[in-house]
Amino acid sequence: MLPVGSPFLPIFLCVACNDLVASGRDRKPNALVQVAVIDPHKQHLVSHACTEIVEANKDPLFLTGVTFPSEYPASPETLVKLSVYDAKDKTQESVSKHFLLCMCVSFLGSATFSVGDLLRAKDERLTLSLRSSDGVCTAGTVVVSRLKMGEMEEVDVDQITTDIPSQKCPLVYESAHHSCTDRENNPLTGPVFKNPVCKVYRFQTVDSKWMLVREQMEECTLSFSIPKQLLALYIQEDMSRVQDLKELGDLSPHWDNLRKEVMTRYAGIISSYQETLAEMDKINGCSFKPSCCKAQKSLEFIPINLHTQRMRVTCPKKTDAFYDIVTVGAPAAHFQGFKGGGLQRLLSRYEAEKKSTAYQCIYYSPEHTAKAQEVLNIMSLLQPLITRLVDQLLQAAHEHSSPGLRDALKHLSDKTEQFVHTLKDELVKSALLALHAAQPGYVSKNQKSTRAQSQHQEPLSLKHQDTIPHHKEYDEEEWDRLWANVAKCLNCVIAMVDKLQEEDNTKQDPVPEHQLADVITSHNPGDWREQLCPLVTRLKDCVMEVVEKAKRAMTFVLLQEAACSIPQGFLLQQRRDIVFSQALAALACGFVMRLYAGMQDKGFLRQLHLVGLVAQFESLLSTYSEEFGMLEDMEVGISDLQRVMFKITEAKSDDLSDLQPLVCGRRDHFTVEVPLPKLVFHTLPEEIKEGKLLRVFPVLFNVGINEQQTIAERFGDISLQERINQKNFETLEAYYKSLSEKVPLECKCTTLKSFLLKKHLHLWSHICRRLNGIRFTSCKSAKDRTSMSVTLEQCALLRDEHQLSKDFFVRALDCMRREGCRIENVQKNIKCRKYAFNMLQLMAFPKCYRPPEGTYGKVDS
Secondary structure, three states: OOOOOOOOEOOEEEEEEEOOOOOOOOOOOOEEEEEEEEOOOOOOEEEEEEOOOEOOOOOOEOOEOEEOOOOOOEOOOOEEEEEEEEEOOOOOOOOOOOHHHOOOEEEEEEEEEEHHHHHHOHHHEEEEEEEOOOOOEEEEEEEEEEEOOOOOOOOOHHHHOOOOOOOOOOEEEEEOOOOHHHHHHOOOOOOOEEEEEEEEEEEEEOOOOEEEEEEEEEEEOHHHHHHHHHHHHHHHHHHHHHHHHHOOOOOOHHHHHHHHHHHHHHHHHHHHHHHHHHHHHOOOOOOOEOHHHOOOHHHOOOOEOOEEEEEEEEOOOOOOEEEEEEEOOOOOOOOOOOOOOOHHHHHHHHHHHHHHOHHHOOOOOHHHHHHHHHHHHHHHHHHHHHHHHHHHHHHHHHOOOHHHHHHHHHHHHHHHHHHHHHHOOHHHHHHHHHHHHOOOOOOOHHHHHHHHHHHHHOHHHHHHHOOOOOOOOOOOOHHHHHHHHHHHHHHHHHHHHHHHHHHHHHOOOOOOHHHHHHHHHHOOOHHHHHHHHHHHHHHHHHHHHHHHHHHHHHHHHHHHHHHHHOOHHHHHHHHHHHHHHHHHHHHHHHHHHHHHHOOOOHHHHHHHHHOOEEEEEEEOOOOOOHHHHHHHHHHHHHHHHHHEEEEEEEOOOOOHHHHOOEEEEEOOEEEEEEEEOHHHHOOOOHHHHOOOOEEEEEEEEEOOOOHHHHHHHHHOOOHHHHHHHHHHHHHHHHHHHHHHHHOOOOOOOHHHHHHHHHOOHHHHHHHHHHOOOEEEEEOOOOOOHHHHHHHHHHHHHHHHHHOEOHHHHHHHHHHHHHHOHHHHHHHHHHOOOOEOOOHHHHHHOOHHHOOOOOOEOOOOO
16 A cells, blocks of 8 residues: 555545434434535635435435545545535435535535545544534534555444444445556556546445445447457458459459459448548547447447446455456447348348349359358468478578478478368369359350351351450369479478488598598588579479469459349448457457456466457347347357457567557458567466467357347247357357366356356356356446446345345445446446436336436436
8 A cells, every 4th residue: 555655545435424413303314425625726625526315314324435536636635525414305316516506405514634634543534523614513523434445454343334224225435546556456457448437335244244345447448449450451351352353364244344343342341441440540539439329330330338347355354356347338230220130130131142143143152252261361371481481491401400401391391281281172173163264255165066066067257266365175184283283392392301311411421531622512501402492492383373373263252252242242241340340349358358367367377378268248138129130230240259369469568559459360360469568478378478379259148138028028039039048058068168178167067057047147147257258248338237237246246255245235236326337337428327217117127127216217328
């Protein structure tokens, strides 16, 4: 902790009053306290916060506490004024800082103290007499005490509790910034998290002790940086596609027209993405998209309301524990809408329709299209790699290094064999034939036979035929010879290396001194390079020739896919890009958060590189109306995250700009590189430091929670939810099986399915946490239903893991929902401290999902 002499101190204040007397002697006061600080520069009071109203209680223990915001950080000289009021009008739904303007109150007295007085007091606790506006003592006292995270001690309950029969939840303390101590002690804090909001509570355990609970919610800069990087990659990929189409060469008029149309469509997407990226570049300093902007076109790639939330728990004589979760609006294309459904339905319908409209092109299945893209990717990786390995081989030969020669040859052999294996696919061979047939002047065998008969009958027409371009007949065996030549060239290189090394071994025998000069002259180090050079040059030439042909063939396959896709396929690709962008931003945020939290956990790091992490997305969307389409979008977006790998790298420096995650790759495979500071990076396992790609296993479980889901369950169709849950349970079960074979776990596999069938969300979260996974919770906007889910999960964790008293469970739940980080999230999104629930929705909710009285109502969101 910081010493008293430090300029700024992390201060959490607890406020209570004793012996208050109401303005009307026939009743107990409805007390509340306004907190103000004295601006040290302007020397006037600044309204800072106020507590909730504690009804009919002369000794109130207030639920809402106080911390100091960044604009007025606490120092020992800071003066704090507490003003106590009796609220006659008790119908106020949510206490405002400007409560004097909106409710009828009576002033009961005030007290002023300095932060230094509090820090020097015994147990950092002050009891102050209340005084009237003219300085005369009045009835009652106010008690102020300081709480410290991480320094919780055993305290007798009688010392800090009072008679609070009307209160619904325990103490909460509010903060709008990180303190220095937070930065040092909090493993979440990193280069991508900003604008924290903190709340601190004190709850009672079953053994009448007190735990200190801190919520911390932050925005994530990846909300914008990941989508911007993806857009740049999408543009680059599509521009490369256009260039590949141009390089197909001459095509017959039919195919050339299709190519031009496809290139026009790509140009439209590129232009649209460039415009969106330019609009996003204009936005400075923003790190989250509020729910009210979910259908804004210029922000459609940005995830909705992405935040991280951590709950840290400090108990007497126990190690602190923390629980993380990422909240984000369901990844979906809100601007495009859901009238025709979401991606899952649209893609299925599109594939069926594509077969019937493929008359103008050659139909290739989605598997063939994916294979064509895979071949292109492998070639783009292996061809330059083979060239580099050939250069390494020649350098080793030049240096006359036998070990270097052996190593370079081994790697060259492995990569060349992988290259040849890729090109032996029948798809490449059939695509070459199709491309040949699409070129100008192509004549099929039937046409040749007919033409030969015609020419035999009318020999004079031969002169006219001279104007037709000569088109040689396609040799189907030519392709087999080409890739086989690559293998033969490699074998020649291997044989030459063996020969050179055998000769070198022979020369290791003792040589008479008078013959030594002749040996050196006739076998200088340059001989190896000279003998290898023609062979490896031939190998490179063969590889290049094969790449050129295969690239054109696979590009032709992708042309068929694109031609059959006009225009619907291009629109679906854009929708898929949008949804994936939102999902990847959330995943990258969760991965970084989990990585920072687990840096000291050797078991977690071992699991990370041996198996990977499970990323569990919890959805609260209904299977009715528009949310049905949102869920279909989300299903595809989360599934597409299987194409993402992570790589941890050493940052160039500790500067924040060098610690930002970077995305590379193309649509079928992306890698997110996460840089770490040098000192941190060198503590990682060797496998991770060597650049091993780290897998993430995304799973999605849905439990619809609102009145529309009630309608769907009673009168509609919930098969989508059931199919999603079953499919993802199988993925989770397979992950667990793989994990349990390599890393010992406490969780039993047999419990997974029973948890799933119970449809209890906190049980799914239990499984995810036991598996060291990343937790995500989503509804349409990650605002209202998500808040109910997160707060319920947090209280369940306090009950199950930290022995929260059952008498405090509902009070804790109400307190988190009324005063905690989630109501602040609502405020950030819609500028109103109300959850957007109506009475019909509340009636459909399980009881544990209903917010406290006065915190909900119809709002414009």
